Amino acid sequence: xxxxxxxxxxxxxxxxxxxxxxxxxxxxxxxxxxxxxxxxxxxxxxxxxxxxxxxxxxxxxxxxxxxxxxxxxxxxxxxxxxxxxxxxxxxxxxxxxxxxxxxxxxxxxxxxxxxxxxxxxxxxxxxxxxxxxxxxxxxxxxxxxxxxxxxxxxxxxxxxxxxxxxxxxxxxxxxxxxxxxxxxxxxxxxxxxxxxxxxxxxxxxxxxxxxxxxxxxxxxxxxxxxxxxxxxxxxxxxxxxxxxxxxxxxxxxxxxxxxxxxxxxxxxxxxxxxxxxxxxxxxxxxxxxxxxxxxxxxxxxxxxxxxxxxxxxxxxxxxxxxxxxxxxxxxxxxxxxxxxxxxxxxxxxxxxxxxxxxxxxxxxxxxxxxxxxxxxxxxxxxxxxxxxxxxxxxxxxxxxxxxxxxxxxxxxxxxxxxxxxxxxxxxxxxxxxxxxxxxxxxxxx
Numbered sequence: 001x002x003x004x005x006x007x008x009x010x011x012x013x014x015x016x017x018x019x020x021x022x023x024x025x026x027x028x029x030x031x032x033x034x035x036x037x038x039x040x041x042x043x044x045x046x047x048x049x050x051x052x053x054x055x056x057x058x059x060x061x062x063x064x065x066x067x068x069x070x071x072x073x074x075x076x077x078x079x080x081x082x083x084x085x086x087x088x089x090x091x092x093x094x095x096x097x098x099x100x101x102x103x104x105x106x107x108x109x110x111x112x113x114x115x116x117x118x119x120x121x122x123x124x125x126x127x128x129x130x131x132x133x134x135x136x137x138x139x140x141x142x143x144x145x146x147x148x149x150x151x152x153x154x155x156x157x158x159x160x161x162x163x164x165x166x167x168x169x170x171x172x173x174x175x176x177x178x179x180x181x182x183x184x185x186x187x188x189x190x191x192x193x194x195x196x197x198x199x200x201x202x203x204x205x206x207x208x209x210x211x212x213x214x215x216x217x218x219x220x221x222x223x224x225x226x227x228x229x230x231x232x233x234x235x236x237x238x239x240x241x242x243x244x245x246x247x248x249x250x251x252x253x254x255x256x257x258x259x260x261x262x263x264x265x266x267x268x269x270x271x272x273x274x275x276x277x278x279x280x281x282x283x284x285x286x287x288x289x290x291x292x293x294x295x296x297x298x299x300x301x302x303x304x305x306x307x308x309x310x311x312x313x314x315x316x317x318x319x320x321x322x323x324x325x326x327x328x329x330x331x332x333x334x335x336x337x338x339x340x341x342x343x344x345x346x347x348x349x350x351x352x353x354x355x356x357x358x359x360x361x362x363x364x365x366x367x368x369x370x371x372x373x374x375x376x377x378x379x380x381x382x383x384x385x386x387x388x389x390x391x392x393x394x395x396x397x398x399x400x401x402x403x404x405x406x407x408x409x410x411x412x413x414x415x416x417x418x419x420x421x422x423x424x425x426x427x428x429x430x431x432x433x434x435x436x437x438x439x440x441x442x443x444x445x
Contacts, residue, residue: 059074236259264293
């Protein structure tokens with residue numbers, strides 16, 4: 001495999017798509033040696049085929065706001081790879097969404113879904129719609145307009161979207177309501193649904209819970225335990241909320257959460273009331289974290305800064321891509337951080353990862369550590385297909401086992417000669433094998 005040539009081709013075919021190129025570069029560099037030892041992948045041009053999405057849909061979304069004004073947004077769905085199952089991946093509603101964003105996320109999703117061991121391919125979608133400051137009725141009208149276009153391309157055995165940034169339970173409800181009307185059927189075509197109409201228990205918490213379970217495994221590999229550790233989280237949405245909930249339950253002290261306006265530092269750590277308030281902030285649509293410090297006297301708001309300057313044992317990016325850079329990594333290293341675990345997708349820049357690995361800090365990529373979200377989405381698909389519902393205990397047990405399995409695969413394929421666990425390499429190789437072997441077995445089609 002000629003990595004330089006493939007990357008040059010990707011760059012030439014996808015001009016200006018830096019996020020997609022970053023994601024492809026990370027994967028190709030980490031699987032290069034493995035592919036060289038297994039020439040069948042080169043013979044079948046697997047890597048060259050894998051970096052091209054199967055298809056991309058782009059459509060116009062027209063909707064009317066509360067003042068009667070007509071608004072126009074762009075909608076997308078990237079169906080990246082379905083070698084091992086139906087396309088599966090979230091919908092993101094955020095003003096920064098571009099085709100570049102969704103191609104990088106769809107590519108990452110292909111490997112992440114493979115790691116879960118469930119039969120799910122990779123896909124991603126969304127819109128440059130900004131939910132911030134919108135009324136419920138405006139969000140409903142946008143979701144309905146968006147689904148009027150999207151429903152043509154999805155189905156329970158074709159493509160199963162879920163939530164992501166800007167798309168929570170409320171949005172999934174509006175989207176599914178319109179899908180149900182247009183398709184004239186109740187089916188498992190969206191995951192993250194409400195518990196009364198086909199949703200799985202623990203789906204909102206799953207990404208955060210899974211990230212914490214993965215951290216527990218990382219600490220065990222270093223003969224450490226989570227109890228008593230100080231944790232910095234970024235964001236305050238579903239992912240950070242789930243991580244705060246599980247980490248606090250297991251005895252850790254979550255001292256930081258953040259928003260676009262700055263971060264909160266609370267030396268006392270989170271408790272049930274504070275974690276519940278995170279949900280209120282999420283539902284307010286204001287996208288700021290400062291009110292947390294007003295409500296809780298122990299909390300301090302640091303405007304315009306990131307939580308990675310705080311002295312913590314564990315850093316867990318939970319917000320958006322490239323939110324932790326090389327300077328942040330150096331600060332964390334200087335402050336003695338033990339584990340950095342992406343729970344957002346590609347939450348760290350390539351330079352940040354290099355700094356952490358150079359300092360032998362345990363670092364886990366999002367495709368491994370945040371796979372619990374899509375994993376429980378896959379469990380929701382199974383429950384829908386069987387017209388059954390599992391208990392929270394059963395779902396949590398399966399989620400925990402899934403994260404243990406992913407961690408074991410990272411150790412299997414990522415342990416270096418000096419004993420350092422290169423989780424990036426391990427996750428990418430483990431995810432690649434299942435998809436690549438399936439593509440060979442299915443033929444060129």
